[in-house]
Amino acid sequence: xxxxxxMEGPVTLSEEAFLTINCTYxxxxxxxxxxxxxxxxxxxxxxxxxxxxxxxxxxxxxxxxYRKETTSFHLEKGSVQVSDSAVYFCAxxxxxxxxxxxxxxxxxxxxA
Amino acid sequence: xxxxxxxxxxxxTEMGQxxxxxxxxxxxxxxxxxxxxxxxRGLELLIYFNNNVPIDDSGMPEDRFSAKMPNASFSTLKIQPSEPRDSAVYFCAxxxxxxSSYNEQFFGPGTRLTVL
Numbered sequence: 001x002x003x004x005x006x007m008e009g010p011v012t013l014s015e016e017a018f019l020t021i022n023c024t025y026x027x028x029x030x031x032x033x034x035x036x037x038x039x040x041x042x043x044x045x046x047x048x049x050x051x052x053x054x055x056x057x058x059x060x061x062x063x064x065x066y067r068k069e070t071t072s073f074h075l076e077k078g079s080v081q082v083s084d085s086a087v088y089f090c091a092x093x094x095x096x097x098x099x100x101x102x103x104x105x106x107x108x109x110x111x112a
Numbered sequence: 113x114x115x116x117x118x119x120x121x122x123x124x125t126e127m128g129q130x131x132x133x134x135x136x137x138x139x140x141x142x143x144x145x146x147x148x149x150x151x152x153r154g155l156e157l158l159i160y161f162n163n164n165v166p167i168d169d170s171g172m173p174e175d176r177f178s179a180k181m182p183n184a185s186f187s188t189l190k191i192q193p194s195e196p197r198d199s200a201v202y203f204c205a206x207x208x209x210x211x212s213s214y215n216e217q218f219f220g221p222g223t224r225l226t227v228l
Binding site: 032034036042043044045046049051089093095098099100102104105 | 116143145154155157160162167168203205212214215216217218219220221222
């Protein structure tokens with residue numbers, strides 16, 4: 001079945017450092033790929049998405065490119081801020097199904 | 113738009129008591145999902161509905177858990193009787209056009225349940 005694997009955390013960075021969180025997936029067909037973010041005490045919210053191969057999703061300085069050849073959707077940000085401290089979930093949704101498959105989440109701590 | 117609304121936000125109860133969690137999805141959304149999140153097990157999908165009909169309840173941990181969606185604007189998750197291991201944050205989420213791959217889920221703020 002469909003699955004998502006993302007790097008284990010926690011990831012600890014200093015402010016203004018470069019961020020990469022790796023995500024790979026296994027799926028039949030042509031799923032859409034998502035990154036969700038969960039801030040402390042809140043529900044998950046969509047950060048960005050890409051619906052087909054080679055699409056780049058971007059939002060709030062974060063970017064991820066849908067790479068079908070490597071089945072990957074790595075999240076990047078050039079300069080993180082303390083306010084980016086959160087848990088990040090990679091996810092996929094395939095056509096013909098109702099549910100979204102979430103990765104285990106990666107906790108990010110950014111130090112001032 | 114008010115987003116997905118969950119109530120209560122916090123619930124503290126004693127073992128053996130019945131607990132009812134409530135969710136109001138975003139108007140117009142036709143899929144609704146209940147999740148549970150704990151440090152040990154992460155985010156788990158419990159059950160989901162499409163057009164008010166339960167599609168898959170294989171994630172419901174045991175018969176003590178039940179969920180209903182009597183209409184498009186309301187769903188409940190009930191635990192009877194509750195046990196300390198049910199302590200978790202329970203999230204409700206909704207989305208549009210269930211089987212399309214494009215549409216993201218919108219999560220509520222969650223209900224933090226503590227069973228003593």
